[in-house]
Amino acid sequence: MLVLEDVNVYYGAIHALKGISLEVNQGEIVTLIGSNGAGKSTSLKTISGLLRPKDGKVMFKGADLASIAPQTIVAQGISQVPEGRRVFANMTVIENLELGAYLRKDKSGIKEDMKRVYELFPRLLERKNQLSGTLSGGEQQMLAMGRALMSKPQLLLLDEPSMGLAPILVKQIFSIIKEINASGTTILLVEQNAHMALSIANRAYVLETGKIVLSGDAKQLAASEEVRKAYLGG
Amino acid sequence: MGNVTEQVLQQIVNGLSLGSIYALVALGYTMVYGIIKLINFAHGDVMMVGAYAGWFATTTLHLSFIPALLIAMVVSAILGVLIERIAYKPLRNATRIASLITAIGVSFFLEYGGMLVVSPQMRTYPPVFPDTIWNVGGIIIKYGDIVMILTSIILMILLHVIVKYSKIGKAMRAVSFDNEAALLMGINVNNTISATFAIGSALAAAAGVLMGVYFNTINPLMGIIPGLKAFVAAVLGGIGIIPGAMVGGFFLGLTESFVSGLGASTWRDAVAFLILILVLIIKPSGLFGKNIREKV
Ligand SMILES: Nc1ncnc2c1ncn2[C@@H]1O[C@H](COP(=O)(O)OP(=O)(O)OP(=O)(O)O)[C@@H](O)[C@H]1O
Ligand SMILES: [Mg+2]
Numbered sequence: 001m002l003v004l005e006d007v008n009v010y011y012g013a014i015h016a017l018k019g020i021s022l023e024v025n026q027g028e029i030v031t032l033i034g035s036n037g038a039g040k041s042t043s044l045k046t047i048s049g050l051l052r053p054k055d056g057k058v059m060f061k062g063a064d065l066a067s068i069a070p071q072t073i074v075a076q077g078i079s080q081v082p083e084g085r086r087v088f089a090n091m092t093v094i095e096n097l098e099l100g101a102y103l104r105k106d107k108s109g110i111k112e113d114m115k116r117v118y119e120l121f122p123r124l125l126e127r128k129n130q131l132s133g134t135l136s137g138g139e140q141q142m143l144a145m146g147r148a149l150m151s152k153p154q155l156l157l158l159d160e161p162s163m164g165l166a167p168i169l170v171k172q173i174f175s176i177i178k179e180i181n182a183s184g185t186t187i188l189l190v191e192q193n194a195h196m197a198l199s200i201a202n203r204a205y206v207l208e209t210g211k212i213v214l215s216g217d218a219k220q221l222a223a224s225e226e227v228r229k230a231y232l233g234g
Numbered sequence: 235m236g237n238v239t240e241q242v243l244q245q246i247v248n249g250l251s252l253g254s255i256y257a258l259v260a261l262g263y264t265m266v267y268g269i270i271k272l273i274n275f276a277h278g279d280v281m282m283v284g285a286y287a288g289w290f291a292t293t294t295l296h297l298s299f300i301p302a303l304l305i306a307m308v309v310s311a312i313l314g315v316l317i318e319r320i321a322y323k324p325l326r327n328a329t330r331i332a333s334l335i336t337a338i339g340v341s342f343f344l345e346y347g348g349m350l351v352v353s354p355q356m357r358t359y360p361p362v363f364p365d366t367i368w369n370v371g372g373i374i375i376k377y378g379d380i381v382m383i384l385t386s387i388i389l390m391i392l393l394h395v396i397v398k399y400s401k402i403g404k405a406m407r408a409v410s411f412d413n414e415a416a417l418l419m420g421i422n423v424n425n426t427i428s429a430t431f432a433i434g435s436a437l438a439a440a441a442g443v444l445m446g447v448y449f450n451t452i453n454p455l456m457g458i459i460p461g462l463k464a465f466v467a468a469v470l471g472g473i474g475i476i477p478g479a480m481v482g483g484f485f486l487g488l489t490e491s492f493v494s495g496l497g498a499s500t501w502r503d504a505v506a507f508l509i510l511i512l513v514l515i516i517k518p519s520g521l522f523g524k525n526i527r528e529k530v
């Protein structure tokens with residue numbers, strides 16, 4: 001479904017992604033793990049069209065995304081929950097969800113999906129008229145995820161959804177990610193919490209300073225010596 | 235005693251009329267600043283072009299007030315969009331000072347280009363309204379006062395509805411809050427910025443026509459002073475905050491007319507700036523400015 005082939009991305013002189021290749025197949029949960037500054041967010045921003053690769057290919061359902069505007073990438077079915085949630089704090093929960101459906105015109109479909117988001121995150125329903133800047137960190141994460149689902153994505157990119165959340169909430173968020181996947185949305189999950197990410201993913205890639213150093217079946221990686229040492233605390 | 239009350243009410247009427255012009259122009263400053271963090275110094279000149287479009291519509295085309303107003307708004311909206319696309323968009327990732335200097339350049343271009351096209355001479359607006367004057371218990375209310383205040387209030391309500399409820403309004407708020415997150419929603423940021431310029435410029439044009447109608451004469455440099463004052467109004471209210479621009483505009487208008495009413499009209503600009511300085515010392519982000527809660 002999504003294929004990155006030898007992608008190089010620069011920030012000025014900084015070579016952030018050094019020839020990355022990865023693949024996400026329809027229906028999978030794939031996780032991209034790595035420590036601070038490895039290039040995880042850079043990868044997702046490149047897929048969403050916020051950054052442009054200097055060379056290499058980003059293909060989605062067979063089409064090249066390299067020269068396509070971010071809004072067209074959303075329209076083609078890729079939606080991102082960015083790092084740090086980035087909810088529109090000056091707007092209500094409902095308004096945030098409506099913005100998630102910005103490109104859609106099917107009013108009844110939007111309504112249905114909003115209902116579905118409220119089913120996944122009942123908290124959001126209770127707070128639908130609240131300014132999202134006043135939500136707790138966990139609630140903002142739920143809102144960011146709900147907002148991304150409102151575009152009805154085929155591929156959902158999640159950038160560190162567990163960041164700054166209490167363990168119990170992390171568990172809840174991850175079980176919801178599984179639920180979203182089970183209902184047909186393919187997922188590319190970026191995490192520093194390798195343990196949780198590997199526990200729900202089918203496959204995984206390990207990123208280190210801009211390069212993929214390991215990849216494979218999530219269970220096998222979780223068991224492997226290298227990953228245990230570097231990312232799972234022994 | 236009654237005389238004092240009369241005086242006060244009279245200055246309120248004058249101040250609201252003047253303030254509605256400042257408010258309309260200030261809105262454009264603040265909206266543009268909110269979305270691309272640029273002080274569009276050419277904004278007062280966009281108002282001037284609107285005033286000329288309205289003048290043309292009422293003289294050459296013999297149109298009445300409302301169609302002339304609408305034509306002026308459309309002309310300035312197009313001009314605003316063109317200015318953004320041609321002059322500011324290429325500099326969107328440049329330093330702020332580069333954009334600022336460009337804005338000043340655009341301002342000169344419109345002022346002196348305007349002189350070239352329409353000549354520097356003053357033009358007189360035809361009397362579009364009856365020069366009815368009501369004397370309500372000693373307070374003089376001109377027909378123009380009513381039109382001025384009503385027009386600006388209607389436009390502000392319209393703006394509020396657009397920003398709060400329409401799709402483009404929500405996109406405008408999203409882009410001004412977090413441009414990158416807006417892109418991830420599928421919002422076309424370029425079009426949203428264009429729409430902001432269009433709306434802001436249309437409001438300025440309305441102010442220009444109202445000025446022409448109220449003060450009768452227009453000229454290619456007429457945008458400079460009201461433009462500066464409206465900028466002050468926008469900063470006073472809290473730049474980037476829409477209600478702030480409205481309140482700032484009326485506040486400034488009222489201040490000026492009260493200072494003039496006290497017989498100190500030569501001091502009115504000084505007082506306006508003094509108030510600005512005081513407000514900024516006490517509340518640097520302006521009357522309506524919040525301590526900006528940055529993206530969490
Ligand atoms: N806007 C930028 N300008 C310059 N360098 C940047 C920019 N954004 C990221 N980088 C650099 O690119 C590299 C990869 O950053 P990236 O944000 O992708 O890391 P990450 O894996 O998401 O890290 P984290 O887990 O901390 O979020 C880092 O070395 C970072 O310093
Ligand atoms: Mg990151």
